[in-house]
Amino acid sequence: MSVEMTRDHFAALYDRHAPGLFGFCARRVGPDVAEDVVATTFLTAYEQRHRYDTARGGALPWLYGIATNLLRRHRREEVRAYRLLARTGIDPLTGDAADGHAQRSDERTDARARARRIAGALAALPARQRDVLLLYAVGELEYGEIAEALDIPLGSVQSALHRARTKLRAALTQSEYMTRETR
Amino acid sequence: MSDEFERVALREFRPELAQPSAEALRRVRDMVTQAGTVPAPARRSRPWVRWGAPVAVTGLVLALIVGTVSVMSPAAFDALVGALPGFGGTDSRDKPGRASAEEHAAAVAALEAMARAAASSEPVEVKDGQLLYIRGTGTRWSPPYKHEMWVDVNGAIPLMIRRTDGTSGFTVGGPEPSADPSGTPSPMPANPKDANYDAEVEQRRAELAEKGPDLTRPTPAYLAGLPTDPRDLLDLMKEQFGPSAGDWSVDHGVFDQTRNLLYMNEPLLTGEVRATIYRALALLPGVGSSGEVTYEGRRYVTIWFTERGERQQEVWLDPATGRVAGEGPLDFAILWHHAVVDRVGDVG
Numbered sequence: 001m002s003v004e005m006t007r008d009h010f011a012a013l014y015d016r017h018a019p020g021l022f023g024f025c026a027r028r029v030g031p032d033v034a035e036d037v038v039a040t041t042f043l044t045a046y047e048q049r050h051r052y053d054t055a056r057g058g059a060l061p062w063l064y065g066i067a068t069n070l071l072r073r074h075r076r077e078e079v080r081a082y083r084l085l086a087r088t089g090i091d092p093l094t095g096d097a098a099d100g101h102a103q104r105s106d107e108r109t110d111a112r113a114r115a116r117r118i119a120g121a122l123a124a125l126p127a128r129q130r131d132v133l134l135l136y137a138v139g140e141l142e143y144g145e146i147a148e149a150l151d152i153p154l155g156s157v158q159s160a161l162h163r164a165r166t167k168l169r170a171a172l173t174q175s176e177y178m179t180r181e182t183r
Numbered sequence: 184m185s186d187e188f189e190r191v192a193l194r195e196f197r198p199e200l201a202q203p204s205a206e207a208l209r210r211v212r213d214m215v216t217q218a219g220t221v222p223a224p225a226r227r228s229r230p231w232v233r234w235g236a237p238v239a240v241t242g243l244v245l246a247l248i249v250g251t252v253s254v255m256s257p258a259a260f261d262a263l264v265g266a267l268p269g270f271g272g273t274d275s276r277d278k279p280g281r282a283s284a285e286e287h288a289a290a291v292a293a294l295e296a297m298a299r300a301a302a303s304s305e306p307v308e309v310k311d312g313q314l315l316y317i318r319g320t321g322t323r324w325s326p327p328y329k330h331e332m333w334v335d336v337n338g339a340i341p342l343m344i345r346r347t348d349g350t351s352g353f354t355v356g357g358p359e360p361s362a363d364p365s366g367t368p369s370p371m372p373a374n375p376k377d378a379n380y381d382a383e384v385e386q387r388r389a390e391l392a393e394k395g396p397d398l399t400r401p402t403p404a405y406l407a408g409l410p411t412d413p414r415d416l417l418d419l420m421k422e423q424f425g426p427s428a429g430d431w432s433v434d435h436g437v438f439d440q441t442r443n444l445l446y447m448n449e450p451l452l453t454g455e456v457r458a459t460i461y462r463a464l465a466l467l468p469g470v471g472s473s474g475e476v477t478y479e480g481r482r483y484v485t486i487w488f489t490e491r492g493e494r495q496q497e498v499w500l501d502p503a504t505g506r507v508a509g510e511g512p513l514d515f516a517i518l519w520h521h522a523v524v525d526r527v528g529d530v531g
Contacts, residue, residue: 007216010215010216011212011216014211014212014215014216015212018203018208018211018212019202019203019208022202022203022207022208023200023201023202023203026197026200026201026203027196027197027200027201030200031200031203031204031207034200034203035203035207035210035211038211039211039214039215042211042215043214043215046215072491075491075492075493076492091197093197093200094197094199094200111195114192114195114196115196115197118192118193118196119196124512124514124515126493126494126495126496127491127493127495128431128495133189133193134193136190137189137190137193137194138193138194152427152431153427156427156439165189166328167515168189168192168193169188169189170321170328170515172188172189172192
């Protein structure tokens, strides 16, 4: 069943999903590029609205699929930023040391080290594994939604996610993260 | 440590970028909701879109329809075009990846050498009731990675899967952990998501009975009867693996699924079929090689597939035997081990 999407429908779709999509994109390519990507995602979604099938469920995988496709255009910049962060501890997307919202000095040190490890692992992942992992962890999509978003078989999602999670876990060494968890 | 710990770690990554500014949200909302004032175009068949010729025309039409493209950056407009079906540019499934001439030539030479080395190898015999034990090990991982499967060779159906990475793991299928043949209770709980795994095994067996073997659910006899002309085999691979390629190229799907085929069935292949698989892979323009790597004192030949500007898959071959020995890249290498065993849980 296709949707005849009115302006109100489209605005509601935007209000519901844009904040999450913004965050997902901004964490990968920074807020400026994310703004372009999110705008283009919704414009593309509007252009393709006759292809949206309500019988398939929510719009989330549809939108994230378009956004992920658009983000591939910025893959080199994305990976370059991960590598720079991993190497220097300075996040080029924010211009600051990657210590997040940590307040205490030891927490900031931990957060910076952890961000560097995560960035290094993300940079080393094959593109598909990175897409699947970030859709799962940051986009909070379920396996089936990721399969739909990327148009790949469910088994490929599970395989890619398993590999990506294991690599990330390997990068976040047990001692570093366990220390933080038990603090 | 929570099983969700990678998820938590990623959610805490770049937290300052997680929330967009209200101004940015409003700015984009104003832009995109203008699109909603335009009547929906009639659903239409657009076979011409697939071939991508009238990119400029479509861009113009979109600009007229949406009426807001003029405020977008050139990069965003380019991305918009790329997001439409059939306009993927170098990322399109219609445009498979291509390795550099030098790297592709190296892969062709390496695969031919491996084909010659493997040509005389014999398949292992798996008697009725026996299973193929498959283990992938990543000793350089921290913590070390181990993935084990006990596979029914009729249909390449895993009867039990066990993964251990030092901090967590799971087991699906097979006997209950307390009935482990080694007598040692497993410290790893079964993954709740795979609680119905026995039913899944039966479903796969039913599919094999109903549809017969293919490259994703082969039998030893099916593997032995595969084409021994590389182009014929490649055609078969494209036909069977292509539909699962998603929005990646068919070539990518062929390489990806062939890696799976080798992982699940490698010892069952005749030397002739193994050699034909290598020669078929050498026909893919996206296949390349960066020579040899040394891992734990042994040399391996790297063969990878490139697409979208990155190496997507990398398999390692043993130059001494011509057999596939594992997968890269080096930092996350996993060595493969295959053996014939009598029961689920036996380790060969």
